[in-house]
Amino acid sequence: MAKEIICAGFGGQGVLTAGMLLINAGMEQNKNVLFYPSYGSEMRGGTANCTVKISENLIASPVSKSPDILFTMNTPAIDKFEERVKPGGLLLVNSSIVPADRSYRSDIQVIKVPVTEIAAEENNPKGANLVMLGALAANSDLFSIEYMESAIVSFFEKKGKGKFNEKNTACYRRGVEGR
Amino acid sequence: MAKVLLKGNEALAEAALAAGCRFYSGYPITPQTEILEYLSWRMEEVGGEFIQAESELAGINMVLGAAAAGARALTTSSGPGFSLKQEGISYLVASDLPAVIVDVMRIGTGLGDIAQGQGDYWQLTRGGGHGDYHTLVLAPASVQENADMMAEAFDLAEKYRHPVLIASDAAIGQMIEAVEIPEFREHDINKYEWTIKGCKKGCEQRKIQNVYYTNPNYETYLKEKYDEMEREEQRYENVCVEDAEVVLVAYGISSRVCREAVETARAEGFKLGMIRPITLWPFPVKAFSEAKEAKAFLTVEMNILGQMMDDVKLATNANYAVDHYGSIFEIPEADGIIAKAKDMWKKGEI
Amino acid sequence: MRLAAPETVTFTQSGFCPGCGHGLAVRLIAEVMEEMGLSEKLLAVVDVACGSLNIDSWRFDTIMAAHGRPIATAVGVKKVRPGNLVMAYIGDGAAYSIGMAETMHTALRNDNVVALVINNSLYGMTGGQCAPTSLPGQITTSTPKGKDPKKAGMPFRVEEAFTGFDIAYLARASMADAKGMIQAKKYVRKAFEKHRNGEGFCLVELLSPCPTNLNMTPVKSVRRIKDEMIPYFPLGEFKDKKREE
Numbered sequence: 001m002a003k004e005i006i007c008a009g010f011g012g013q014g015v016l017t018a019g020m021l022l023i024n025a026g027m028e029q030n031k032n033v034l035f036y037p038s039y040g041s042e043m044r045g046g047t048a049n050c051t052v053k054i055s056e057n058l059i060a061s062p063v064s065k066s067p068d069i070l071f072t073m074n075t076p077a078i079d080k081f082e083e084r085v086k087p088g089g090l091l092l093v094n095s096s097i098v099p100a101d102r103s104y105r106s107d108i109q110v111i112k113v114p115v116t117e118i119a120a121e122e123n124n125p126k127g128a129n130l131v132m133l134g135a136l137a138a139n140s141d142l143f144s145i146e147y148m149e150s151a152i153v154s155f156f157e158k159k160g161k162g163k164f165n166e167k168n169t170a171c172y173r174r175g176v177e178g179r
Numbered sequence: 180m181a182k183v184l185l186k187g188n189e190a191l192a193e194a195a196l197a198a199g200c201r202f203y204s205g206y207p208i209t210p211q212t213e214i215l216e217y218l219s220w221r222m223e224e225v226g227g228e229f230i231q232a233e234s235e236l237a238g239i240n241m242v243l244g245a246a247a248a249g250a251r252a253l254t255t256s257s258g259p260g261f262s263l264k265q266e267g268i269s270y271l272v273a274s275d276l277p278a279v280i281v282d283v284m285r286i287g288t289g290l291g292d293i294a295q296g297q298g299d300y301w302q303l304t305r306g307g308g309h310g311d312y313h314t315l316v317l318a319p320a321s322v323q324e325n326a327d328m329m330a331e332a333f334d335l336a337e338k339y340r341h342p343v344l345i346a347s348d349a350a351i352g353q354m355i356e357a358v359e360i361p362e363f364r365e366h367d368i369n370k371y372e373w374t375i376k377g378c379k380k381g382c383e384q385r386k387i388q389n390v391y392y393t394n395p396n397y398e399t400y401l402k403e404k405y406d407e408m409e410r411e412e413q414r415y416e417n418v419c420v421e422d423a424e425v426v427l428v429a430y431g432i433s434s435r436v437c438r439e440a441v442e443t444a445r446a447e448g449f450k451l452g453m454i455r456p457i458t459l460w461p462f463p464v465k466a467f468s469e470a471k472e473a474k475a476f477l478t479v480e481m482n483i484l485g486q487m488m489d490d491v492k493l494a495t496n497a498n499y500a501v502d503h504y505g506s507i508f509e510i511p512e513a514d515g516i517i518a519k520a521k522d523m524w525k526k527g528e529i
Numbered sequence: 530m531r532l533a534a535p536e537t538v539t540f541t542q543s544g545f546c547p548g549c550g551h552g553l554a555v556r557l558i559a560e561v562m563e564e565m566g567l568s569e570k571l572l573a574v575v576d577v578a579c580g581s582l583n584i585d586s587w588r589f590d591t592i593m594a595a596h597g598r599p600i601a602t603a604v605g606v607k608k609v610r611p612g613n614l615v616m617a618y619i620g621d622g623a624a625y626s627i628g629m630a631e632t633m634h635t636a637l638r639n640d641n642v643v644a645l646v647i648n649n650s651l652y653g654m655t656g657g658q659c660a661p662t663s664l665p666g667q668i669t670t671s672t673p674k675g676k677d678p679k680k681a682g683m684p685f686r687v688e689e690a691f692t693g694f695d696i697a698y699l700a701r702a703s704m705a706d707a708k709g710m711i712q713a714k715k716y717v718r719k720a721f722e723k724h725r726n727g728e729g730f731c732l733v734e735l736l737s738p739c740p741t742n743l744n745m746t747p748v749k750s751v752r753r754i755k756d757e758m759i760p761y762f763p764l765g766e767f768k769d770k771k772r773e774e
Contacts (some may be wrong), residue, residue, distance in 0.1 A: 020184065020355070027182060027357040033385035035184070035355035039210060039293070061433070061510050153296045202609055228608035232601070233634035240598035240631075243572065244605025247592045250603070270595050368609060375590035375606070377569045377613055380536060386584055388593035 002055035003142050004064040006081050009073025009094075011048045014129030016069060020131060024158075025143055025151035026054035036062035047076060054142065069140055071132060073115070074098070081109075092135055094128070103174040111139050111178070118174045124164075129170035132177020145176055182357040187322045187347065188213035190358045191281065192221065194326035197254050198333045199366030200279070201227030202252040204238040208260040209293040210349035211283035221251040224449035230324065235260045239267025239280070246276045247375050247387040249368030251333050255281035257349075258291050261299060268342055269308030273389045274372075275502025277336030277343075279329070283432075284348040286507050287483065294508050295349035297431060300486035303346050304460040313405060315412060316459040317341070318346040318430040322356035330361055335412065337371075339404060346459055347483070348508060350432040367465050408461055415463035416455040419445065422529075425520040428491050429479040430456045433511055437479050440513040444520070451520055456487075464494040474527035477520050479511055500527060535559035537568050537588045539551035541639030544582045545658060548747025550704045550737030554647060555586045557710065558616070561718045562589075567614055567725070572606055573597040576619040577655040580647060582587055584616060597628030600635045603642040612664065614643070614724060621662040623736075625685045631740040632732075636694040637730035643720050646687070646732060648701075648740040650758060661685040669742075687734055697729035699768035704735040705754035719769075728770065736762060 005022060007015040016037060023033035036051040051064045066086040072078050073094045085091055087107045096116035104110045115131035124130075131153065137148040149172055153165050185193065192214045195203075196312060203222055205215045222229035228245075232238035238254045245252035256264055260284040271278050282303060284298030306312045315335050319325045332343040358468040369376060378384045391395045400453065416434075419441050420426055429437040444451035452473075454466045470476075476499055478487045485503025492501050504511060504519045534540070534742035545552050553662040562568040573591040575581050583589045594602040599617035607615040614723050624632050624646040635642065651669055652658040660673040666675040668712050691699055698720050702713035714736055720731035736758050 023355065023357075027184060033184075033357055036350070037353060037355075039349075041351050058435070058438065059356075060435045060513070062350050063510050065512065178260060204605065229606070233630050236598065237601040237631050237634065240595060240601040240610075241605035243594065243598075244602035244607075245609045246591065246605075248572070248606045248609035250609040252609075266595055267598075274592070279724075362699065373768070375572050375592065376610065377572065378537075378588050378590045379569050384588045385590040386593075388581075388584060529731070 002053050002057065002059060003069070004067040005052040005069040005071060006049060006064055006067045006084070007071040008047070008049035008077030008081055013048075013073040014126060015048050015071070015073055016050050018129040018133055019052045021152055021155050022052045022142075023054065024155045025148055028151055028154065030057060032059050034059045034062055034125065041149075049077065049081075069136060069142070071136060073128065073132065090136075090140055092132055092139075108159070109139070111135055113175060113178055115175065116134065118179075119171055122167065122170050122174060124167045124171050127168055130168050130171040131175035134172040135178055138176045138178065148172075181296045182359050183275045184355050185322060186213055186353060187325045187354050188283065188352040189217045190322045190360065191325040191329060191345070191347065191352075192217040193360050194223065194329040194342045195279070196225050196227070197345065197361050197363045198251065199364045200251040200329070200333065201225065201256065201366065202242070202250040203227070203243075204230040204241040204389065205254045205256065206232050206235045206238050206260060208257045210285055210295075210352050211255050211257045211281065213352070214281065214283075214493065221333075231384070235263035236266060237322055239264045239272075242278050242280075243267055243274070243276060246271065246278045247274070249371065249374030249376070252278045253281070254278070255483035256281065257283045258287070258299070259289070261302070262326060263309035266300075268314065269306075269310050271311070271342040272312045272314065274387050275340040275390055278339055279332045279336055279343050279345065281345040281347055281367050283352040292508070293349065295432060295481060295510060296347060296507060297433060297481040299346070299487070300459065300480065300482070303344055304462070304490070312489055313408070313460050314341065314410060315343045316346050316463070317343065317414075318457060318459050319351060320431050320434050320455070322351065322354060322358045325351060326358050330364065330420045332513070335371070339403070339408060341436045342389040346431065348431050399524040412458055413461050413465050414457035415466040417466055417469055418455065418459060419450075420452040420454060420466070420469045422450055422472050423470060424472055425475050425477060425524045426517065427451065427453040427477050427479055428456070428487060429453060430452045430459060433479045433481060436511050436513055437516060440516040443513055444517045449517070449521060449524070451517065462490040462494060467494045473499060475502070475523040477502050477504055477516070477523060479504045479516055481506050483513065535563040535568070537562060539588055541585055543586055544739040545579070546745070548738055548740040549579070550647060550735070550739070552586065552648065553704045553710065554618075554645065554735055557714050557717055558645070559587055560614055561714060561721055565718070565721060565725075567721070568610075568704065571614045571616060572610065572617070574603045574606065574617045576623040577659060578620045578623060578652070580618050581618055582614055583706045592712055597623045597626070598615050598631060599623065600628060600642065600644050601631040604635060604640045607642050608719075609642065614721060616643040616645060618645045618758050619647070621646060621650070622660050624654050625661045636691055636730050636732070639694070641724060641727055641729050643724045644730070644732045645717065647737045648734050648762065649737045649742075651739060651742050653739050653742055657739075664761060682687070684761055686762060687732065691732065692768050695770070696732070696768055697728075697770050698731035698733070698766070700766040701734040701736070701755055701762060701764050703759060703764055705736065705738065705751045709764075712737040712773065716766065734762075
């Protein structure tokens with residue numbers, strides 16, 4: 001079955017990069033992968049989101065009506081997409097930003113990680129998305145924790161940004177720990 | 180070559196270069212702009228010419244000049260911009276010139292909107308510009324096909340000395356998938372005698388103009404050209420059509436959802452099938468002979484009027500119920516398609 | 530003075546009206562090409578209007594492009610065949626009305642093509658309608674009471690609009706008499722020399738008679754150029770950018 005993920009947050013929080021990291025990981029396992037960004041005027045106003053699908057089979061629509069995983073980096077992303085999450089699905093929440101007293105659907109698993117703070121502690125403020133990817137790997141069966149890390153490393157190497165990998169994997173590992 | 184992650188628009192642009200395209204002129208319009216942006220830097224790397232034209236009109240007419248001079252020439256647009264290209268497409272046809280024109284479809288009439296759509300079917304398959312013509316139209320359904328169809332489009336354009344259109348859409352253009360770019364091929368601008376290159380003393384002058392002027396048998400020539408295209412170039416993919424009781428007909432992004440609908444319906448015991456036209460013109464009439472058990476045909480298109488229904492009725496001699504499952508702004512969903520197909524099937528039983 | 534026409538003039542049956550200026554321009558271009566030894570290098574793009582008949586009047590490889598688009602088409606040709614000379618041959622309606630955007634942006638980019646613009650102050654092929662170059666008071670089939678500048682504007686003078694562009698060459702000559710033809714030939718040759726040297730966009734406008742649509746004899750039509758057109762459309766070179774060494 002296809003795994004469907006929606007990544008959403010403010011522009012600059014790395015949600016599109018997170019999506020790209022996920023499909024790159026899928027592609028390197030020879031799976032079918034698809035990434036669908038919001039584009040055009042939808043991009044204006046500072047919010048960004050993308051849909052990611054990873055499957056052994058052919059992928060149909062680029063749109064996800066009921067994602068298995070919702071990867072959010074801010075409150076508006078939860079407001080917009082929480083109701084779509086598949087019952088039993090996973091919601092990843094950035095507790096550095098989202099109020100602690102917010103309530104969530106009871107039929108989904110909610111994992112709260114202070115990803116913005118962790119990334120700042122690691123002196124890698126742009127690595128908040130990688131912290132969240134660590135949390136994703138630790139709380140889902142999409143990819144093993146080790147494989148996801150190696151796919152992140154190879155993604156940045158392909159982009160000629162391998163020199164940041166030490167800092168990046170530090171963020172990722174904090175996300176796996178969840179704190 | 181290893182697979183890479185590319186946006187549909189970028190894969191199409193890179194594949195055009197791989198197919199030997201060395202001339203591009205276009206104008207920005209969402210959702211095809213990435214093609215122009217990509218070629219703005221990449222064309223130079225392969226030694227080709229890129230021009231951001233002042234308008235779609237200028238862009239297509241630059242392509243006409245480049246094609247007459249022997250280059251594999253490309254222009255791309257969407258919706259309103261594609262309408263402006265029609266003048267040049269009509270002239271390309273009239274002048275027997277090969278070129279590839281991509282329409283990354285968006286929804287709507289007039290300005291419409293930038294969301295994915297499939298509302299240009301009539302314009303793509305019925306000529307689109309003034310006069311009496313068709314163009315070959317290829318409809319990719321994935322990023323890989325966006326890449327694979329470029330070389331095929333240029334080859335067909337040269338085979339028939341005729342423009343070839345690619346009917347992509349915003350979803351395929353904007354999505355990223357893993358893709359293998361075909362190997363690079365060289366194209367020789369002197370490959371064909373008819374391309375303008377300078378008239379040597381005592382040689383026959385080359386004239387690129389309406390074939391009405393240059394070919395006294397133009398009526399037969401044109402009729403035979405279109406007949407041959409209809410005979411030789413129908414391309415399609417049939418999915419579970421032979422025993423299907425209701426057959427979906429869909430191309431491009433909609434066909435992907437229909438494939439899912441067929442699988443889901445069959446798992447429930449409902450014999451659904453799909454004909455996927457890969458050439459929109461010539462319409463793949465041949466595909467329909469396989470539908471021996473069909474009671475009804477349902478087109479699935481991202482438009483309001485069900486533009487492809489006419490072609491389905493013609494392909495089935497108007498002997499079957501034909502209906503349309505339409506969606507605008509949103510990509511159609513399998514559940515809705517199956518429900519409508521079942522509804523048609525029930526009516527067919529009565 | 531030699532009288533034999535260049536090899537590249539065909540002398541096939543021509544569709545030009547008696548007294549038309551296009552035939553003069555054809556010979557002029559052919560002579561310049563012959564004298565420069567570049568007849569086999571020229572690629573021409575003609576408009577679909579009266580100038581389209583040139584496709585049969587000369588032996589250059591030629592495209593007949595859409596109305597108003599020959600300059601854009603010529604740009605496409607030149608990019609693919611930089612080793613050839615490329616000329617767009619068009620009327621004033623194509624250059625300054627329907628194709629104004631193409632003319633201007635080619636000038637803006639200083640693309641290396643030659644534009645020869647035949648200015649006869651009206652639309653010839655469609656039967657003599659008002660053009661951007663029609664003179665105030667000029668009777669045409671679409672200004673039966675005479676062109677009213679308050680409605681249609683004053684005649685378009687290319688030098689007023691185009692000298693600000695960083696182009697290689699801009700000139701106007703008349704084809705009304707031998708003196709004018711000598712000047713015209715000089716300008717056309719200069720344009721092609723600059724073009725050959727890769728200096729950029731060269732536009733030469735040639736004032737041309739159209740007896741048929743002006744309802745005049747050929748002689749009167751030529752006299753009109755001298756008496757009425759030249760006072761409004763001054764002859765000369767307006768832009769002659771020296772080649773950057």
